[in-house]
Amino acid sequence: MPQPRPYKVALNGYGRIGRCVLRALFERGAAAGFEIVAINDLADMASVEYLTRFDSTHGRFPGEVKVDGDCLHINGNCVKVLRSATPEGIDWASLGVDLVLECSGAYHTREDGQRFLDAGAPRVLFSQPMASEADVDATIVYGVNQDCLSGDERLVSNASCTTNCGVPLLRLLDQAIGLEYVSITTIHSAMNDQPVIDAYHHEDLRRTRSAFQSVIPVSTGLARGIERLLPELAGRIQAKAVRVPTVNVSCLDITMQTVSDTDAPEVNRILREAATSGPLKGLLAYTELPHASCDFNHDPHSAIVDASQTRVSGPRLVNILAWFDNEWGFANRMLDVAGHYLHTAAPRTDTQLSVSEEQ
Structure with a gap:
């Protein structure tokens, strides 16, 4: 059967x-619906090849x-591997791309995004939050607000790994039992941006260690990132973060004062049901096993609720813990958002034969 032509990214x-x-794109295979046509990075080709084949965190690449x-x-x-230090150093149009996935983390303003558009990119998906709401046409957390995309957006942000973990949980619990105040600690x-041994850092003395x-x-x-996506919580949420000496997998420790009386079994029931049905199925996972962080390495979910850590003090002070692979989970959400974005902006009607049909 003829298959839709994959989107070029x-x-x-x-x-x-x-x-x-x-x-993640290659592990998904043809189902991903993408063809990657170019990589732009300043690294030499030997390093690009080597780091593609071998990864200390996720293991060897499952292919050639x-x-x-x-x-x-x-x-x-x-x-094709390119080595341009600036977006305008590449003729993106000549590559025939439908979307540029901006994964350097170096660009945060609308002016930055415009540099890609002026160089021929039809649209850009950023792997980082932008400096302000005005700097992007939309910030998307998949499973929460991807349906707000109209197809006219040219600059879209995939938010952050922590936002992708926290926002679905907060929205779910706010709708179920109501949230008055929220305090989050990211254990990341x-x-x-941290040195292996003590070294200088351009702005943060703690990160010299x-x-x-x-x-x-x-x-x-x-x-602030959560408030952009859940404005109903504006002024009622605070967050802090600590970095810990592990290579991958992080968690959010979330404390909430609720509107309604509740208890730990009810909170866990809400989270368990959301993980097994509804719009968060496949994005939210739920476990009652005694896990450690390394168990979630290479886990594609946005959040994995650890039900063994749910606590309720009195009737309205709730604490939950959710794990997330801050690399792999987020990379999978980049592909999910990219697919939805492109399907909305540039639906394909042209087809090509699958490999099996060509043979």
Whole structure:
């Protein structure tokens, strides 16, 4: 049977998120509905190939990767590797891309996004929150508000991994039992803005300290990011973050003062039912087993509720804990949002034969 032509996408930035997005795309296979045509990163080709094949966190790439000139062949697919320091250094239109996945984390304003559009990109999906609501046409958390996309947007943000974990949970519980106030602590694995041994940092003295010797409080924009998506909680939510000496997988410790009286069994029932049916199925998971963080490495869910950690003090002070793979879960949401975005903006009617039919 003829199959719809896959959407053509390019990656700008090939660090942790960029490589996870590419790997998730190939692990999904044809069902992903994408063809990756280019990667832009300043790394040399040997490093691009090596870091695609071998990953200390997610293991070896489950396929064939080799280099031929400026092309990275992945399972027989040629992905052109570019090395431009700026968006305008690439003629995105000549690549025929439907979407640029901006995974460098270096661009945060509408002016930054416009540089991609001026260079021929038809639309851009950012892997980071933008500086303000005015800097993007939409910020999307898949499972919550992807249906607000009209197809006219050209600059869209995929929010952050912590926002993708927290927003579905808060929205769900606010609708079920009502939330008056919320306090969140992000317990986050070390990131690439932290040194392995003590070293200078351009803005944060705490981040001069070794990532693997301390638990380190850091600043976070999580509360403001949640308020953008759940304005009904504006002024009633606060957040803080600590980095811990692990390589991957993080969690949110969420404390809520509720409108209605409740207890731990009711809270867990709400979360369990949402994980098994409805719009959050496949995005939210639920467990009662005695897990540790490493159990959720390479887990594609946005949030995994640890029911063993649910606590209720009095009738209205609720505390829950939710795990998330801050790399792999987020990379999968990038693909989910990209697919919905492109289906809305540029639905395909042209087809191509599948590989089996061509043979």
